[in-house]
Amino acid sequence: MKIKIYFLSSFVALATLVNCTLFEEDTTTADTADTPRNRPNYETNEYSKNDHTLLLQATFGPDKEQIEIITRREILSWIEYQLNMGSAYDSTSDNWPTHLERTIEIAQQAEPSVGWYDADDDGTAYFNEANGDIQVTLYQMAAWWDNVLGNPKYPALGQDQLRQRVAYALSQLLVTSNSAFPLNRRGEGLAYYYDLLAKHAFGNYRDLLSDVARSPTMGAYLSHQGNRKASQSEGIRPDENFAREVMQLFTIGLYELNLDGSPNRDGNPNTYPDSGSNLLPTYTQQDIEELAKVFTGWDLVGNKEYGRLVNTDGDFTQAMEFSPEFHEDEADDYYTNKDGKVTIFGKTIALNATDRLGNASGLDAALDVLFAHDNIAPYVSKHLIKSFVTSNPSSEYIADVATVFNDDGNGTKGNLKAVVRAILTHQQARDTDAKNDPAFGKIKEPLLMATHLLRATDTEPLDGWTSHGGVSMNDVYWLPKPEKFFGYGPMRSPSVFNFFSPDFVPSDNTFSTSNWVAPELQVQTDQTLANMNNFTKNVLHSYEQNRIEMSSTLTAFGNSKTRTNYPLLLLNFDKELELMRKAIYGSSGNFSEQTGLNLKEKLANWSDDKKQTAIKALLDHLEGVLLGESMTNEMREAFEAFLGDYTFGGSEKEIVLNMIKDSYRFLVTSAHFMVQN
Structure with a gap:
């Protein structure tokens, strides 16, 4: 830009x-x-603008370590290095905790007297079930910063920057939030869900959809947890919320698309652009009603009563379980056609309910139908391009990436590793002349501006501050409410439509006449800019190590702080x-x-x-x-x-x-x- x-x-x-x-x-x-003069000489003349741009696109901000790595490896090698790096999901016995494991560890460290695993009436023990502690959402946010900034206690945390950026981008597509009850008190559910996104970041989008549909976090957020079959006498019918959003927001969008993301008006997604102004809807109300039947019979593990949703019941750290007796079978008089089948986009699926894993419930068959839709490739590809590279990607860019989504070269559809590689290695992402196009590039989100600053200043946790449980805390970042400073935060969206619309057009003729969008400007308000300035001033002045040591010691400074004095971190x-x-x-x-x-x-x-x-x-x-x-x-x-x-x-x-x-x-x-x- x-x-x-x-x-x-x-x-x-x-x-x-x-x-x-x-x-x-x-x-x-x-x-x-x-x-501008010549490019900067940062450490070595080999660090170029293109290197820097890649680190902006693929990390939470350039820091000394990644700059040194990219100048040694060069761009394509750095991308492969990140794509093929190990992760917290490779082993349960290494020194690389998952997001959920780290969240639980911080909770136990901060409040050691709390019975985090108090047994239920039946003897089972699930984390935070007995308490529904609102503090856990804050501990989950503290753990999130480890993946962004790294942590001296766990050297591997934060090294997989590209995986974490992809997870963050997916969290803005497959949206859940602590804004919905009981997720505001079951922060472990947010951590479990974010782990799903990070685990599948270089996996297959179809597998990710399966885990998302079964996750307790999404079940609670979009109300298919406890969804049950129709009963005319009780006035019950399957809830349609998740059925609608899994189509509209997670897979195919509202209208038929061509391979390049433009409206498909002629029925052929491989020829574009199409003339005319008509938009063809991707689904009907009947499709929603049919799909809703599939998403019945799923509930929290350990729930005392099917469909119960309170902050002190059930497990939010594992997939929901299937209860066949609550799954739609079309046997009730609510239906006139009782064949026990649904038809979605012309595909007929049996509503079987034969095992408690839900393997024959129709859920996976329904997701297969959505995954086979022509829209999913351009829809998901465009979102990821906009998240990493440019708010206004060209037709060619979207089509090229969508082609890889459809086939990674080995006959596999939905390979996210191949998709991310295609996005970051595309000529338009790497061409230094692309910046001459006034439509190219994007506004940085306020949160990503902050993470860039913190990474550039080698930020580490401030030790010694006092937790909610009166404990001295070490190795924990305490910036638990980013929305206070930036107007929003990861998995803190006010709705399933994310913090900002992907199609947001600022109120200026330049945008409307040029058909440009600037999604991030929807949250880049005057107040946000003022808050960002105040945050920047505060952390640079009050939390820099050398300044602190001029008048105190780091130990004394940390000991003087409590959890109410956030942010608590240490710049250098x-x-x-x-x-x-x-x-x-x-x-x-x-x-x-x-x-x-x-x-x-x-x-x-x-x-x-x-x-x-x-x-x-x-x-x-x-x-x-x-x-x-x-x-x-x-x-x-x-x-x-x-x-x-x-x-x-x-x-x-x-x-x-x-x-x-x-x-x-x-x-x-x-x-x-x-x-x-």
């Missing part, structure tokens, strides 16, 4: 997000003062401090922490040349880790002028830390950072 940078003052390099300026084509030429400016120290002092000497001096005394060792060298080293570094390219000359000059006159701080070291902090802050809140292209 082409942007134009605007300045709020002569020294603060901020950019405003004003309607179409994010997509507006830049008409500056190579000899203007606003032209060691790299930036060392770059500037070398520029000023060379091989010996360090920044003074002495206070009570005037500015001249504080900066006695700062000649103009050394200061310029230090500022250059800092800005070159930040260009690499945050932007992957040089700022425009205008933006760079504004930063240099601002930092050249910097006087804020009680000591030499504090001045340097403030320079680093403000440079991070102003870059992270700039349009240059907020736009991914």
Whole structure:
């Protein structure tokens, strides 16, 4: 996406997000003062803009480790390295906990006196069943940050960045949320569900659908948990909620599509574009009613009563079980045709209920019908392309990826590993000239801006803070309510339609006349931007290790915090401090922490040349880790002028830390950072 940078003052390099300026084509030429210089030299000249773009697309943000890996391996090798990396799901005896295992571990660490596995009346014990503790959703969110930022306690956590980004993208397609009861009190269900997404991230979409349909989390969220066969005398008929959404949102969408995602108006998905304006619905109300019959007879393991849904009953950490006696058989007088069969898209499925695993319930046969639909390939492919690469993918891009979804080259449909590979290796994702197309790229979600910042600053958990159970906590990130800062959070959607619509068009003629969408701008409100700025300012100023150690110890600082003081994490400016120290002092000497001096005394060792060298080293570094390219000359000059006159701080070291902090802050809140292209 082409942007134009605007300045709020002569020294603060901020950019405003004003309607179409994010997509507006830049008409500056190579000899203007606003032209970017050469690419940044981050550690080594081998780190390119294309490397940086891939890390934006495929991780939660570039960090030192991934930058070093990608410069060693190069792009295609890095993609294969991530696609073929092991995972937490390979072994139950390794030092790589699943999301659910980590959630349970944090809960037990934070509240050791709680009987998390108290036995039920029948002697069974399921995690959190007896308590329905609302805190578990917070512990689940704490565990989520491990997969984003890594954790020193478990070195493997967070290494599988691509798998975790795919899981996050799938969570915005196959939506569940803690907004629905009882998931707001059964956070382990959210963790179990997220594990399904991560486990199948490089597996087959058909297998994922099967696990999603059987998951207690989805069952509770879209009300097919406890769904039962019709009874005319009791006024009962199968609930249609999941049947509708599994078609509309999870597989085929509302209208018939061509292979390239455009409307299929002529009945042939392989010829496009089609003329006309008519839209052909993919399903009818009768299809919903028929499909709803299939999704009956499923309930929580350990539920005291079939269909009961309370926060203190049943197990949310394993698939639902099948109860044949509640499965639709069309035997009731509610039906006139009692043949025990349903017809979906012309396919007839028997409503058998022969075993308690539900193997003959019709569920898998129904999912097979949906999976065979021509729409599923472009529908899912387009969502994933938009999640990783660009909000407005071309017809060619969608069709190429959808073709791989239909056949991975070995005759397999739905191979997500092949699909993700096709998305990230496609010419339009990797072509450095693609950014010249004003429609290419996307707005970063506020959450992904934050994760990028935290990864760039080598963030780790803050140790020693006090939990809800009065326990000193170590190795746990505490940012449990991202919606407080960013307006939303993973698996915290207000509805099944996600945080933002994939078809959101901002209220500006540039978007509507160009047929462009910008989904992330639906949550990028004035309030969100203000909150993001406050979050950035807070973590950079209050939770940076070197600053804390100037007036306290990390132990004392951590011990002074409780769970109410979130976010509780620890950023690190060691790299930036060392770059500037070398520029000023060379091989010996360090920044003074002495206070009570005037500015001249504080900066006695700062000649103009050394200061310029230090500022250059800092800005070159930040260009690499945050932007992957040089700022425009205008933006760079504004930063240099601002930092050249910097006087804020009680000591030499504090001045340097403030320079680093403000440079991070102003870059992270700039349009240059907020736009991914």
